[in-house]
Amino acid sequence: xxxxxxxxxxxxxxxxxxxxxxxxxxxxxxxxxxxxxxxxxxxxxxxxxxxxxxxxxxxxxxxxxxxxxxxxxxxxxxxxxxxxxxxxxxxxxxxxxxxxxxxxxxxxxxxxxxxxxxxxxxxxxxxxxxxxxxxxxxxxxxxxxxxxxxxxxxxxxxxxxxxxxxxxxxxxxxxxxxxxxxxxxxxxxxxxxxxxxxxxxxxxxxxxxxxxxxxxxxxxxxxxxxxxxxxxxxxxxxxxxxxxxxxxxxxxxxxxxxxxxxxxxxxxxxxxxxxxxxxxxxxxxxxxxxxxxxxxxxxxxxxxxxxxxxxxxxxxxxxxxxxxxxxxxxxxxxxxxxxxxxxxxxx
Ligand code: SF4
Numbered sequence: 001x002x003x004x005x006x007x008x009x010x011x012x013x014x015x016x017x018x019x020x021x022x023x024x025x026x027x028x029x030x031x032x033x034x035x036x037x038x039x040x041x042x043x044x045x046x047x048x049x050x051x052x053x054x055x056x057x058x059x060x061x062x063x064x065x066x067x068x069x070x071x072x073x074x075x076x077x078x079x080x081x082x083x084x085x086x087x088x089x090x091x092x093x094x095x096x097x098x099x100x101x102x103x104x105x106x107x108x109x110x111x112x113x114x115x116x117x118x119x120x121x122x123x124x125x126x127x128x129x130x131x132x133x134x135x136x137x138x139x140x141x142x143x144x145x146x147x148x149x150x151x152x153x154x155x156x157x158x159x160x161x162x163x164x165x166x167x168x169x170x171x172x173x174x175x176x177x178x179x180x181x182x183x184x185x186x187x188x189x190x191x192x193x194x195x196x197x198x199x200x201x202x203x204x205x206x207x208x209x210x211x212x213x214x215x216x217x218x219x220x221x222x223x224x225x226x227x228x229x230x231x232x233x234x235x236x237x238x239x240x241x242x243x244x245x246x247x248x249x250x251x252x253x254x255x256x257x258x259x260x261x262x263x264x265x266x267x268x269x270x271x272x273x274x275x276x277x278x279x280x281x282x283x284x285x286x287x288x289x290x291x292x293x294x295x296x297x298x299x300x301x302x303x304x305x306x307x308x309x310x311x312x313x314x315x316x317x318x319x320x321x322x323x324x325x326x327x328x329x330x331x332x333x334x335x336x337x338x339x340x341x342x343x344x345x346x347x
Contacts, residue, residue, distance in 0.1 A: 002033040005261035006040055010218060013211055019255040020207045020248075027247055034254040035284040041262045041325045042287035045317040046309050047101065049136075049266065049288060050094025053295045054082045054119070055106035061175045064237040065163075065200055065230055067296045068107040070175075073235035076296040081106070081115070084122035091126055091135075097302045098316055099291050100323075101134035102126075103159060109176065110141035110184075120153035127154035132319040136196055141176060142184045147191020158188035159196040161226065165212035168205055185220050195222040198268065201252050202230035202244040210252065214259045223324060224288065225263050227256055229270030231297050244270075246278040253285040262325050269294045280312040288323075 001011050001019070022030050057078030059068045067074035082090070091102040104119065111119065116139075123135050137150055138159035147158060162181055163169075169178035181197075189195045197220055199213045217225055229249055232241045249271075256265050266288035267275075275282055283289075292302040300308075309316060317323060 001258045002036045005037040005258045008261060010215070011258050013215065016211045016214065016255050016259060017207055019258065020210060020251050022251060024247055027250060030254045031250060031281055031284055034257040037257055037261045038265075038285055038287055042264075042323075044314045045287060045321060045323075046283060046314045047264060047266075047288040047317040047323050048097075048099045048291045048305075049101045049103055050091070050097065050099035050291050051103050051105060051293065051295055052082075052087060052090045052094065053077070053106075054087050054104050054122075055080055055108065056296065057107060059107040059109070061109050061173065063163075063173045063175075065172060065203055067231075067233040067236055069236060072233070074233040074239075074296070075235070076233075081118055082122075084118070084125055087119075087122040088126045088129070091133075092130065094291065095130055095133050097291055098306065099133070100317055100319055101136055101156070103136040103138060103290075105138040105159075105295055106140070108140050110143065111139040111146060113143075113146070115139065116146050116149050120149060120155075123150070123153045123155050137193075138196075140184075141180055142187045142191075144187070145191075147188045147193050151192035155193060157194035157196050157224070158184075158191075159224075159226070160184040160188065161198045161200070161228075162213055162216055162220070163198075163200050164203060164205055165209035166216065167212065168203075168209050172203060182216075182220065185222065194224070195220065196224040196226065197222040198224075198226035198228065198266070199256075200228040200230055200269075201249070202232075202241065202270070202274070203238060204241065204243065210255070214256055217256075218259050221263075222260075223263060223328070224266055225256060225260050226266040226268035227253055227286070228268040229274040231270045231273065231294070233296075244274045246275045249275050250278060250281060250285065253282055257285050262328060264288045264323055266290070269297070272300050280308055283309065283312050283314050
């Protein structure tokens with residue numbers, strides 16, 4: 001599988017399933033194979049991302065894993081849109097701690113045009129002061145033209161996760177569907193934003209469903225793939241669901257690395273509580289983590305993350321280093337058909 005990944009070939013479904021079913025005796029071989037791929041495309045660099053929750057709680061949607069969902073009794077912070085100055089100062093705190101990308105996240109089904117204006121204002125001002133820092137927006141389902149507006153404001157990327165397999169989606173959310181999510185990832189891409197889309201493991205899904213969502217992500221070809229492990233908040237339908245082990249988390253991360261070898265695979269929410277003392281092993285598979293706290297839960301202190309990276313022999317990726325390998329530029333095909341050309345739209 002490492003050989004295929006190094007040739008950027010998709011593994012067979014059965015091979016991906018075998019990674020998930022590998023034994024504990026085989027685990028270090030799996031990690032070592034995934035490390036070969038990580039090393040080829042990302043060296044020993046770890047990219048740091050920093051989350052800013054710019055609107056928290058009180059969401060009308062019912063995603064069952066989410067502490068901000070409709071009817072959640074989880075005791076999370078609830079507030080409406082932060083002012084641009086507050087967004088900027090929170091984001092700059094992450095930059096000072098070493099983050100190369102700040103992720104501005106808002107609860108809700110999706111932004112209206114006034115919300116896009118509000119977020120764009122904050123992003124443009126932030127980028128004026130911090131031109132080298134990447135900004136990712138995560139605002140929910142996008143309508144036509146909104147990705148383009150965010151792009152014009154200086155936004156680098158847009159996050160919208162597929163979360164789980166299409167066949168499983170209705171079991172985790174009834175207020176929007178999988179197709180809505182995939183559509184937003186496409187809109188982000190078409191609007192000029194670097195697509196970021198990943199999954200949440202540990203919601204009761206089967207191995208088959210995990211392979212499904214990872215292969216669907218590979219089809220969408222996001223530049224970055226956050227892998228979350230369910231944080232089972234009390235007060236949500238999935239509260240108390242603890243099905244993951246540190247070893248299973250490593251197998252899931254390795255499977256994602258084999259399927260998306262040259263994408264930024266980001267170890268996201270739940271790493272501390274599920275991987276626990278095996279977190280440094282995960283750095284051999286992923287090339288990106290969130291620094292410090294998550295949206296509504298506390299993570300490991302940023303200083304401990306930096307210590308862990310150094311202890312495991314990795315280095316923090318600098319602002320002047322490319323994250324994605326050079327060849328991924330080839331995947332961006334300059335449009336040469338349709339409006340403004342002599343060729344028909346489908347040539
Ligand atoms: S994941 Fe997003 S859309 Fe779903 S309930 Fe949470 S904040 Fe709302």
